[in-house]
Structures are given as C-alpha cells and as structure tokens.
Amino acid sequence: MFHSSDLALRRAAAVLPSRFGYALTRRLTPLLGGERRRWIGSRVRQSVHDLLADESLATAAAERFVSEMACDDLDAVTSLRWSEEDRLSATTVEGAQHLPRTGPAVVTSFHFSGGFRVFDVLRSRGLAATFLHAPPRDPMRGYDAAIHTMRAQYFRRHLNPPFIEPGPGARERLHEHLDRGGVVVALLDVAPGALDLRDHVACTLLGRPLRLPIGLLRLAARHGAPVVSYDGRIENDRRTLSFHAAAHGNDPEGLLRDVLRTCESVIRARPWTWQAWLEAEVLFTGGRPRGPEGSFS
Secondary structure, eight states, rough: OOOOHHHHHHHHHHHHHHHHHHHHHHHHHGSSHHHHHHHHHOOOOOOOHHHHOOOOHHHHHHHHHHHHHHHHHHHHHHHHOHHHHHHHHHHEOOGGSOOOOSSSSSEEESSBTTTTGGGHHHTTTOOEEEEBOOOOOOOOOHHHHHHHHHHHHHHHHHOOSSEEEEESSSSHHHHHHHHOOOOOEEEEEOOHHTTTTEEEEEEEETEEEEEEEHHHHHHHHOOOOOOOEEEEESSSSSEEEEEOBBBOOOOOOHHHHHHHHHHHHHHHHHHGGBGGGGGGHHHHOOOOOOTTTOOOO
C-alpha cells in the first residue's frame, strides 16, 4: 500500500510534536500514491457498502482509511523515537477502569488503527504483557519491512516474552504466562486458514457467517481471566485508545460473542478504522490473506 516516499513522510512526522505529526500524516498521505491510492479507496468503499449498506459510511471510509493506516504506521516509528512518557502523553485513554489492576487477563481486539499503543498503556499500569503474534510468512520489502521491523524491535525491547507465536507449544506458553498473572494481547479477526489454526468456531459478524480462533479464549475461561476488548483511532489529530467493559465467564464461545459485539459496534461507528476491508472476503471465506502485513491471532 505504501512506498519509500511514505516512509520518509513517517520519519519526518515522527520528529514533530504529536498533533502536528498526525496532522501532517493525515493530510499528506492521501496525496501520495496516485492511481494506487484511488484504487484502494474504491475497494474500501465497495466493501463497506456491501457489508454495512450505508453510502455515507462507505464514502467516509474510502476517504479516511489510508490516513488511519498511515497514522498506525507512524505509531511504529514513534515507538522507537519517542520516550514512553512522550508516547503516553500523546495518547488519550478511555475506559481505563475496565482494565484489571493485576493479571491474568486477555486484552483483545480486531485490527483497528492505533491499537499498537495498548502495550504502553498496559506497561504503565504495571501489567506484564505479551503479544500473540504470527510473523509474516511471505518476504517483506521496502516500506512494509521497515515498519514491521520497528514493531518487532518494540516487542523485543519492552515485552516479556516479546511475543508468542501460534503453533506447537503456544498453548503451553500462553498458559504459563497467564498462570504467572500476565496479560496476553491478541487480535482475533484472523481467517483460521491463514495460520493453519485447528481450534476455531463458527460465529457471525456484520450479519455474515465466519470462523474465528478461540483457543486463547478457552485459556481465559480456564484461568477465570477477564477479556477486555479495545480499539484505537485518530481523533482531533490525537491518538485515542478505548477499552470496553470486560467479559467474564467459563464459556469461551460466550466470551467470543461478547468480543464480536463490541468490535462490530466499533466497525459500524467508525468503519475507516478497521484495517481488514481490503481482505474482507478472505476473512469471511476463511482463506489465506494476500496482503504483505502478515497475520495475528
């Protein structure tokens, strides 16, 4: 989606005060990319229209989607260039009362813009967080490789363990982390076929059937851990992170339904913040994503 000129813009924005950096990114990014950027806007508009049946939301999403993605990548650059204090001061946190004072806990979302800041917020509250993260299967180059490397450097510098990969041994490592009172951050809008996940269940999103992974929520139920959903966005050229009321219970599928209700409400309210529009059909058909960013679960 982005190219070397976009990377130069991200780096320039990262040396500015946060509001000016987000404003510069939001205003200039749509001007770069030409026909490619217009094609993306058209694809997003059609996907939003097909799933939400709302022309005004489709138009707004087409106009704002690329800028939200760009600001999300700016957060990756500033995660290394700004101090944690500066990153936190540039973030508005809503619903912090929904976070537990101690672990274990699962903090989960879909791929919403701005979610990367969740780790700073959790760390500032003394919570030991790790990320359930699958590195990209396909080689990455240029802009995408640079942004992914910055995120990975942040994980290695600030999280313990830096991340846990799905696959053999993952369930045991997640169990150990929760058992020690840790917090697991995970993104659930992943087609099971993308990562060859075996533990997934049928559910519904935006009125359409799909299958989503549920293994982590089984562990949450086993540990009696609250499941807190969150989302991010740019608002008035400022990063805003919202935490929603925790879901509790010993029924993993019930926990998943709670997460889906929350995430669907966010998609319907601010569709431009959901990063999955270009791969929506892949998500709903359960296939492997085509994009360069890789997959999280």
